[in-house]
Amino acid sequence: MTYKVLIVDDSSFFRHQIKSIIDAHPDLTVIGEASHGREAVEKTLKLKPDIVTMDYEMPLMDGITAVREIMAKQPTPILMFSSMTHAGARITLDALDAGAVDFLPKGYENVAHEQSLLRQQLIEKLLHIVKSHRRKTTAPAVPAPARPLPVAKAGVRVRAPELVMIGTSTGGPVALQKVLTQIPASFNAPILVIQHMPAAFTGAYAERLNGICPLTVKEAEDGDSFAAGTVLLAPGGKQMMLSAKNRVKIFAGDDRLNYKPCIDVTFGSAAKYYSNNVLAIVMTGMGSDGKEGARLLKARGAHIWAQEGKTCVIDGMPSAVVKADLADDIVPLDQIAGKMVAMTKGS
Incomplete structure (x- = not known):
């Protein structure tokens, strides 16, 4: 065609x-x-x-x-x-x-x-x-019976997360804005965001989010610590990983990696410091970045969400997580913020 x-x-x-x-x-x-x-x-x-x-x-x-x-x-x-x-x-x-x-x-x-x-x-x-x-x-209004849509796994109970991480790409800037503007300042966990974006863009994007979100949003710098009520956005053109339980390291990274920042790098580094008290969310985007990082986190007992495909601009990344059987829940875009808030309250 x-x-x-x-x-x-x-x-x-x-x-x-x-x-x-x-x-x-x-x-x-x-x-x-x-x-x-x-x-x-x-x-x-x-x-x-x-x-x-x-x-x-x-x-x-x-x-x-x-x-x-x-x-x-x-x-x-x-x-x-x-x-x-x-x-x-x-x-x-x-x-x-x-x-x-x-x-x-x-x-x-x-x-x-x-x-x-x-x-x-x-x-x-x-x-x-x-x-x-x-x-x-x-697409037909009702999926064909031979190929049913994946469903969220039921009955999974986890501790209220000490850390939330969100990875996204194409369609992410608008989707993230919809999520983060609905999170109250009292949100009881820090949020790390990895958005595929050029170096010249992440500073302006962080400024925009900080101006419209109840949470404090900033572009991450090397050595930054994070705490509840704050959002750190990975800088474009660099990699962000955890160097301690509440601290990030920003570095140039390997040029062989397709993405700077790379979701797998940040997710994977968090697996060293967190276990079942981390929530990782893979949202709209092309490709499969985030899948291998989610796999490492999952092995440590982390809770993994994938954005529902029909609410994505492009569902490549969330679908990769779902197809790898790593998603504990598949969440429509307009429900992500509410479920995040409920989880941090222990609901």
């Missing part, structure tokens, strides 16, 4: 480069281009693409306004291109709030290079996003 892509950017050079990358893949085809947000909305309504790539700074109508209008008039998966700056991060987070699914760094030199990582990431993200969206919109 060939998926239709609409490219939106005021740079004809960038549109040409992106088009050449997309059209070279047999499962993707560019059906149109737009040079500003107003044209993007018009062409989305007319051409009905399967996915849209969107720039932010454009004449007549900016990218965030275009995202809002598209999601109101013709809901369509949108992949943003963002500058790798603090200001670019804040803009991209606004675009995700407006309804965009994910983002990629915008670099003319990167996209022009035939072997660039950006080219690989563009194709990977487009296909994962559009296939996930297609499955959700075309």
Whole structure:
């Protein structure tokens, strides 16, 4: 099946480069281009693409306004291109709030290079996003009896957690915001968050969360300690692991690891200091990061949750945990916060 892509950017050079990358893949085809947000909305309504790539700074109508209008008039998966700056991060987070699914760094030199990582990431993200969206919109209302949905394990009782860890990727910034804004300041455990995100973004994201959450949220620094009522966000481009029961170590990490930060690294390090008094949650994202870390924690008696697939932007990571039989519970996004609070109260 060939998926239709609409490219939106005021740079004809960038549109040409992106088009050449997309059209070279047999499962993707560019059906149109737009040079500003107003044209993007018009062409989305007319051409009905399967996915849209969107720039932010454009004449007549900016990218965030275009995202809002598209999601109101013709809901369509949108992949943003963002500058790798603090200001670019804040803009991209606004675009995700407006309804965009994910983002990629915008670099003319990167996209022009035939072997660039950006080219690989563009194709990977487009296909994962559009296939996930297609499955959700075309799936039957009732699952076929031959392939029942996995169900949460019943009757599992655990101690109120001394530590909560949340790992997430694509779709995570908005999903995490929905969870953390519902956690009261009296929450009786620290929370460590590992979100796949570039180095330029995590500081801005931590600032945003700290401004809207009852909890205190900060980007983790080497040697930080953590306590109840606080959230530490792993810094982008680095790894975060526990160096003691209530302290984190931030370091560059091995370049052979696909993700910086890596959920498996943080989860796995916690297994050294915690046993059945830790709750680890794997939320929306591509791939399977978090599965092996969850396996190590599970061996120590930790409680593992996976976000319910139909409430994920992409359910690769939670599904990997479920398929490995590591999930003690499968929780819809809108119930995660409430269950976290109940667990820390011993319910």
